[in-house]
Each structure stands twice: as structure tokens, then as C-alpha cells.
Amino acid sequence: MARLGPWLPDVSDVPPAALAVSGGGDSLALAWLASRWRRGLQAFIVDHGLRPDSAQEAVEAAERLEAMGISTRILTLHTLRAGPGVADRARDARYAALFAACRESGCVDLLLGHQADDQIETIAMRRARGEGFGLSGMAWITETPDVRLVRPLLGVSRAALRETLRHAGVAWVDDPSNDDLRAERVRVRRTLLEGGETLKAELFALGRISGIARAAHEDACATELASMVSLSAGGWATLGHDLPGDAALAALIRCVGAGAYPPSADAVAALRRRGRAGTLAGARLLRARTAAAAGQSWVLAREPAAMDGRIEARDGVVWDRRFVLHCDADMVGLRVGAASMGIDRRARGGVAAALCETLPALWRGEQRVCVPYLGICEEEALVGAEFSFAPNVAAASGGVWGVS
Numbered sequence: 001m002a003r004l005g006p007w008l009p010d011v012s013d014v015p016p017a018a019l020a021v022s023g024g025g026d027s028l029a030l031a032w033l034a035s036r037w038r039r040g041l042q043a044f045i046v047d048h049g050l051r052p053d054s055a056q057e058a059v060e061a062a063e064r065l066e067a068m069g070i071s072t073r074i075l076t077l078h079t080l081r082a083g084p085g086v087a088d089r090a091r092d093a094r095y096a097a098l099f100a101a102c103r104e105s106g107c108v109d110l111l112l113g114h115q116a117d118d119q120i121e122t123i124a125m126r127r128a129r130g131e132g133f134g135l136s137g138m139a140w141i142t143e144t145p146d147v148r149l150v151r152p153l154l155g156v157s158r159a160a161l162r163e164t165l166r167h168a169g170v171a172w173v174d175d176p177s178n179d180d181l182r183a184e185r186v187r188v189r190r191t192l193l194e195g196g197e198t199l200k201a202e203l204f205a206l207g208r209i210s211g212i213a214r215a216a217h218e219d220a221c222a223t224e225l226a227s228m229v230s231l232s233a234g235g236w237a238t239l240g241h242d243l244p245g246d247a248a249l250a251a252l253i254r255c256v257g258a259g260a261y262p263p264s265a266d267a268v269a270a271l272r273r274r275g276r277a278g279t280l281a282g283a284r285l286l287r288a289r290t291a292a293a294a295g296q297s298w299v300l301a302r303e304p305a306a307m308d309g310r311i312e313a314r315d316g317v318v319w320d321r322r323f324v325l326h327c328d329a330d331m332v333g334l335r336v337g338a339a340s341m342g343i344d345r346r347a348r349g350g351v352a353a354a355l356c357e358t359l360p361a362l363w364r365g366e367q368r369v370c371v372p373y374l375g376i377c378e379e380e381a382l383v384g385a386e387f388s389f390a391p392n393v394a395a396a397s398g399g400v401w402g403v404s
């Protein structure tokens with residue numbers, strides 16, 4: 001059996017990972033954290049040549065990186081000029097330079113310092129522009145023909161990264177263009193700061209919800225997502241909350257519970273204030289059981305459907321407003337009901353019990369004979385039985401498009 005580790009791979013074994021470092025707090029924190037994670041790092045600093053101090057700042061950032069033991073190259077751009085659209089032109093030129101440098105150095109991964117606040121701002125900007133799917137924000141990993149872009153810090157707040165650097169004794173430079181109100185991102189950041197935590201929390205929820213909607217159209221694993229949202233991913237903790245704010249919790253309840261109308265604001269506030277398990281508008285709020293997340297983390301699961309669908313014809317049973325059943329076998333006489341409780345942990349294959357209760361199963365009388373999503377099938381004729389999302393899933397997954 002192979003030995004576990006080593007955790008710091010030998011440079012000769014793996015291609016170097018590239019770091020895009022601006023000299024600002026986010027990407028320097030990325031570099032510092034990465035330097036404690038692995039060897040074989042190659043940092044690239046792009047000097048856009050647009051400000052008189054930029055060359056000197058690039059040299060200072062390079063010194064900070066070298067002090068962390070990271071080999072560093074400054075990529076100087078000579079052709080950029082100030083003027084209309086300079087931010088977009090600078091970004092295009094920066095990525096082109098970074099990609100070329102990665103190719104030259106044989107780097108397969110390019111790590112970027114985008115963090116959780118950037119993500120929230122991105123979602124806010126896309127929402128303001130009326131974009132739809134973009135509401136799930138930036139991807140953690142983006143494959144390009146040149147390199148794989150990796151954003152490992154998307155779950156970490158700007159404040160936490162600054163704190164990390166302070167502890168490590170690493171100085172950074174705040175780019176003055178981050179205060180330039182002509183930039184859309186800067187204006188959005190200002191609005192978010194003024195709007196406070198509620199707005200942030202709402203946008204975070206919206207991002208997740210639209211991710212859920214997209215997944216619902218992509219594959220069956222979306223069942224899990226459409227039926228259950230984990231509130232433990234560190235997102236709310238990042239915002240300093242145990243549970244999301246009222247508006248965000250209402251949006252999530254609507255998504256998971258698929259109610260035709262949003263829950264009342266008072267009911268949501270009461271559920272949140274109580275801080276314990278409860279049911280509202282077709283969704284159940286439960287404490288997560290996992291030991292690692294104990295104390296802080298919650299799950300919002302769909303309330304198990306009370307409805308049983310008796311199969312009268314060969315096909316076309318819609319269950320829980322979400323699923324359509326398909327099967328070649330004659331199933332008249334069976335019924336579709338919730339997979340329900342009592343399925344052995346091993347048979348569930350890691351699927352949470354709360355989610356299991358919301359999955360469709362085929363029942364013959366009191367006997368559960370098939371749970372397609374879990375691969376459980378007691379009758380040979382039913383082996384091909386399948387559920388897919390009902391065509392009205394966008395509506396069924398709960399006002400996904402209508403949350404505002």
C-alpha cells in the first residue's frame with residue numbers, strides 16, 4: 001500500500017503551481033497560505049505600468065514573496081494606456097500575460113486570490129445587470145485551454161485574510177483603484193457596506209439558490225440540492241452569523257420547500273429567533289449531525305411529502321411537484337411515496353437521513369420495493385425504474401427565479 005504523504009511534494013515530482021499576486025492583501029495571503037501548503041510555487045506579479053509607483057510596488061511585493069521562499073517573476077506590460085475601458089483592457093492584458101507565463105513555466109494551475117467578499121460583489125453586480133445563471137458567482141475551478149484557474153479562497157472573507165497577514169507579519173499594499181467610484185465593483189462594494197449584513201446575506205442566498213436551479217437542470221445529484229441546503233459551508237460563519245438573516249432564510253425556505261408563496265416575514269423571524277429545529281412552508285430546519293460542524297451548522301431540508309401518488313396508468317406520475325416516474329414495467333397498483341425513514345446507513349451510501357425522507361420510492365402496500373436514487377430495488381421488474389425532474393421544476397424548486 002502506498003504511504004500517505006508527503007504533504008509537501010518534492011518540486012521535481014509535480015509541475016509548479018502558479019500564483020497570481022497583485023501585492024494586495026488577498027493574493028499575498030493566498031501566497032502565504034500556499035507557501036505553508038506546498039513547495040514548487042511560482043508567483044507572477046503583473047505590473048500594468050499605469051501608475052508611477054507600480055514598478056516599485058511590484059518589486060516590494062516580489063521581495064515579500066521571496067521572503068516566503070516563493071520564486072517570483074514580474075511581468076511588465078508596456079502597451080496599456082489610461083482612458084476609457086482601462087479596467088477591462090488591463091484585465092485582458094493581465095490574464096494574457098499570466099497565461100503565457102504559465103505555459104512557459106509549465107504551470108498547470110494558476111491560483112487566484114478572489115475571496116468571499118469578491119464573490120458576493122460579483123453576484124450583486126450580475127444581479128444588478130439582470131443576468132440569470134451568473135448568480136451562482138465565480139467558479140472555484142475554471143478550465144481554460146492554457147491553465148486551470150483555481151480560486152481556493154472563495155469561502156474566506158477579506159477581513160479574515162487581512163487578519164492572517166497581520167499575524168504572519170506580512171505587509172501589503174491597497175491598490176488606490178479599489179477606491180475609484182468609476183469602477184462598478186467599487187460602487188457595488190460601497191452599496192453592500194452601506195446596506196449592511198442583510199443585503200450581503202440575501203445575495204449569498206441568491207447565489208446558492210441559482211446554483212441549485214442550474215444544477216437541477218444538469219443531473220440527478222441536483223435532487224440532493226433541490227431538497228436540502230446545508231447552511232454549514234462556512235458562508236454564514238464568514239458573515240458572522242450562525243443562521244442566515246431573515247430575508248436570506250426566507251429565500252432558502254422558499255427554494256427548498258417549493259411553496260407557491262414566500263413564508264411570512266414574522267414566521268421566518270420567529271423560526272430564526274428560536275434558534276432550534278422547526279418547520280415552515282414545506283421546509284424543515286434541522287441541526288446538522290456531523291461532529292466536525294457541531295454547534296454551528298444547520299440543514300434546511302424539504303418536509304417529507306405527505307402526498308402518496310397511486311399509479312393508475314403506466315406512466316406520468318408526478319410526485320411532490322418535482323419528480324416524474326419512468327419505468328417500462330407495469331406498475332399499476334404500486335404507489336409513489338417518500339423513501340421515508342428506516343433505511344440502513346450503509347444502504348443510503350452516505351446520503352443524509354433528512355434527505356432520504358424526501359426522495360421518491362415505490363411502495364407495494366406497506367412494503368418499500370424500490371428507491372431508485374439509492375439504487376435499492378427489491379423487485380427485478382423495477383430495476384429500470386427512474387425518476388426525473390418534472391418539466392415544471394423551475395417553479396417546483398421554489399420561486400427560484402422570483403426571489404427578490
Ligand SMILES: Nc1ncnc2c1ncn2[C@@H]1O[C@H](COP(=O)(O)OP(=O)(O)OP(=O)(O)O)[C@@H](O)[C@H]1O
Nearest residue numbers: 020021022026027044045046047091111112113114
Ligand atoms: N497585477 C496583478 N498581478 C497578478 N495577479 C493579479 C493582479 N491583479 C489581480 N491579480 C489576481 O487576480 C485576483 C483578483 O483580483 P481583482 O479582484 O483585483 O481582479 P479583477 O480585475 O476583479 O479580476 P477578475 O476579472 O479575475 O475578477 C487577485 O487576487 C490576484 O490573484
